[in-house]
Amino acid sequence: MAVQAPSTEQIRDAWDALAPRFDQFTTAEWVMPLGERVLRRVELRPGTRFLDVACGAGALAIPAARRGADVVAVDIAPTMIDRLRGRASAEGLTTIEGRVMDGEALELPDDTFDVSASQNGVSLFPNLERGLSEIVRATRPGGQVLIVAFGAPRKAEFLTVFLGALKACVPGFTPLPTDPPPLPFQLADRGRFRQVLESAGLTDVRVDALSWETNFASANRFWDVVTASNPIAVQLTRDLTGEQRTAVQQVLDGMFRERSGGAPNAVLSTEMNIGTGTKDQRSP
Numbered sequence: 001m002a003v004q005a006p007s008t009e010q011i012r013d014a015w016d017a018l019a020p021r022f023d024q025f026t027t028a029e030w031v032m033p034l035g036e037r038v039l040r041r042v043e044l045r046p047g048t049r050f051l052d053v054a055c056g057a058g059a060l061a062i063p064a065a066r067r068g069a070d071v072v073a074v075d076i077a078p079t080m081i082d083r084l085r086g087r088a089s090a091e092g093l094t095t096i097e098g099r100v101m102d103g104e105a106l107e108l109p110d111d112t113f114d115v116s117a118s119q120n121g122v123s124l125f126p127n128l129e130r131g132l133s134e135i136v137r138a139t140r141p142g143g144q145v146l147i148v149a150f151g152a153p154r155k156a157e158f159l160t161v162f163l164g165a166l167k168a169c170v171p172g173f174t175p176l177p178t179d180p181p182p183l184p185f186q187l188a189d190r191g192r193f194r195q196v197l198e199s200a201g202l203t204d205v206r207v208d209a210l211s212w213e214t215n216f217a218s219a220n221r222f223w224d225v226v227t228a229s230n231p232i233a234v235q236l237t238r239d240l241t242g243e244q245r246t247a248v249q250q251v252l253d254g255m256f257r258e259r260s261g262g263a264p265n266a267v268l269s270t271e272m273n274i275g276t277g278t279k280d281q282r283s284p
Helices: 008-041 061-066 078-091 128-138 157-169 190-199 219-227 231-237 242-259
Strands: 049-053 070-075 096-100 113-119 139-150 202-216 266-279
Touching: 008 061, 008 078, 008 113, 008 139, 008 202, 008 219, 008 231, 008 266, 049 061, 049 128, 061 070, 061 078, 061 096, 070 078, 078 096, 113 128, 128 139, 128 190, 139 190, 157 219, 157 231, 157 242, 157 266, 190 202, 190 266, 202 219, 219 231, 219 242, 219 266, 242 266
Parallel strands: 049 070, 049 113, 070 096, 113 139
Antiparallel strands: 139 266, 202 266
């Protein structure tokens, strides 16, 4: 049975409700270090006009501004933009403009930005092609586009470990669908990734893999990070009883200690797909 895509309002409300925990548990600890790493693949210097679409609390926008870029960061969730502005203010970063905006219908002029990017953002859009088209439209001819997305689910240890613990503790636990996969994994196939970037009007397209390793201090911290990372995780865990939550966290603790020789922490690896391309100079 086909699953109806969520509406724009449902997406906005889900991310807006999650935003405080997302920022608290994932931004600095999990997603910003990845953002700092992938930004090395594009040309950033003081004055570079940089667009971050579906920016969250600033995983790309904050590091870009630290390098002196003039940043416009947009997200559909108002609370995410509030959090981004708070982070920028705390660091004294004055070259970030945060704006509430639907990434599938950017209220931005054509051919404006030197670099346009999205990290686990546009790859979550129900209309992926529309989101990519909007990013490319807003990029100047000859400008760069950077898209970061999850690779294969089986190579995302944060996911396989978390789902394994749920399956062990929750009778009748229903795993995530595989055909089609959840939206965060719709660019897991690098061949399709390349195809959609080229179809959006990019040349010199390159899509390759990066291993994203994160050291989680404890199983409880891991629980906080994963359950704050996406509305899907909220859905998977919202009906758990208190006893089931405790059991899942105990199983996770055992899995972490087994991996780490008895230590409470564990390093988990996730395969990320990184796509880059250049807007065709011939674009009107």
